[in-house]
Amino acid sequence: MAADPATPSTALITNDIVLFGLVAATLAAVFWTASRPSGPWKRFYTYVPALLLCYFIPGIYNTVGLIEGSASALYNPVASRVLLPAALVLLTLTIDLRGVLRLGPKLLLMYIGASITVMIGAFAAFWIMGLLHPETVAGDTWAGMATLAGSWIGGGANMVAMKEVFAVDETTFGQFVVVDVGVGYVWMAVLIFLAGRAAKIDARSGADTRAIEDLKTRLASYQAEHERVTSLTDLMLIVGIAFGAVGLSHAIAGPASAWFGANVGWARQVSLHEPFVWVVVLSTLIGLALSFTRVRTLDGAGASKIGTLLLYILIACIGMQMDIFALADRPWLFLLGLIWISIHIALLWALGKALRVPFFYFAMGSQSNIGGPASAPVVASVFHPSLAPVGALLGALGYATGTVLAYLVGIGLRAMAGQ
DSSP: OOOOTTSOOOOSBOOHHHHHHHHHHHHHHHHHHHTOSSSHHHHHHHHSOHHHHHHHHHHHHHHTTSBOGGGOTIIIIIIIIIIHHHHHHHHHTTOOHHHHHHTOHHHHHHHHHHHHHHHHHHHHHHHHHHHHOGGGGSTTHHHHHHHHHHHHHTOHHHHHHHHHHTTOOHHHHHHHHHHHHHHHHHHHHHHHHHHTTHHHHHHHHTOOOHHHHHHHHHHHHHHHHHOOOOOHHHHHHHHHHHHHHHHHHHHHHHHHHHHHHHHOTTGGGGTTTOHHHHHHHHHHHHHHHHTTSGGGGGGGGTHHHHHHHHHHHHHHHHHTTOOGGGGGGOTHHHHHHHHHHHHHHHHHHHHHHHHTOOHHHHHHHHHHHHTGGGTHHHHHHHHOGGGHHHHHHHHHHHHHHHHHHHHHHHHHHHHHTTO
């Protein structure tokens, strides 16, 4: 919620231009130190994810009074209404649905199964915590879980989209970001550890691994085909398509939301009377439609990297509205997250056993959902460097499905919470 404009800010920095410069410099410092190949920074980032710092350092600025994030326009409207839908367009247009389908039906089944088990885990964890510790699932916990579902099915952009759709306050959102990073990165570490033992796991399960060898050859060729030196024209096209789609989405969202709100009785039950819901959905659909055209080749010029850049600016702008000390108020949320992801793991493992898939398929199905395109390639590359694009492709697919599926999770959890 924005601060009362009649109340003067006591923060040291109140100019949004200066504040944006601080955010940009902070992100640059985090990524530069995280890229160090050796030394103390290398050891530090082994245990502390860069994503967490991009969120928490601006939160520290806000907590100590250096800035007052709630009084800034950087998050709303700049980041949430402009940068978020632009990121959705750029991250979705890079999807190669045909390529994903060629990877084999069992891998796709594991991906779909992972999405479904994340959804089942959300409802089951909410019910179990309601029995163990009802206070944990009281209030707006259901809405925070919807944002986490967005991240665990899609990615950061979907998580932020759910924050806006369900009007999740910054503190609750921040708490679930901590759960996301804490629980999600522990699971990624487990998968990386088990990847070194994949041969033994597959031998024990009797899985057929021949398809993986075919994947290595095909994906290495695909990656080499689309790489190119980025030109100024490429960058202009990427920016023009992204923000042109944002403008078109906003132009349609206003009249569409007004018409649905006035003429469709059930529209308010599924938030179709909210313009921002339409902006998110339309941006995703535009990106998905573009993925079937030659526009998708712009990923070779850095479209997804620019989308990720916009996403990190957005994450920092959210973080600068948060009070860090409030995150210690609800430690039971970590147990909620552990129950949730444990149910996902158990159900997906059972599906993998039934399909007799290689461990790589299980790892990719899970991590492409839980970790998304940022970390799924990391896990895939542990199996073989040429398999990293598999994680990127499946992780990017989550951007197209994460918003819709997380929205369904949020609607269901809201009903379970009686709100």
